Amino acid sequence: MDIIFLHEYKLDLVIGIYAWERHLPQTVQLDIEIGLPANHAGTSDRLEDTIDYGKVVQAIEASVQQKHFDLLEAFAEHIAQLIRGDFKAPWVRISVTKLGMLSNIKRVGLTIERGQRD
Secondary structure, eight states: OOEEEEEEEEEEEEEOSSGGGGTSOEEEEEEEEEEOSSOOHHHHOOGGGSOOHHHHHHHHHHHHTTOEESOHHHHHHHHHHHHHHHSOOSEEEEEEEEEEEETTEEEEEEEEEEEOOO
């Protein structure tokens, strides 16, 4: 399986369960891996034979503009379903990281995988 990846993608959004988190956007870091469906782009050299990662980024940003997520798990699931549904990816791995959330921990986050990897 061919995989497109977007690493260290930073995004500001309202996320969290604490009162202060519900009023101020936080920066989260995403690492996204997207399995390509029956990819022929390597031989055709045509954008329409792959997943356009620019459109993936646009879709993610548009989908979270007016949303609030309590949990990283819900945010990661939202991104996974968007990529699998809108872009027909058979498999995704999404890692979401909150940066500097706790004074003695540099990063806190989670990783989910959805779909079938060949």
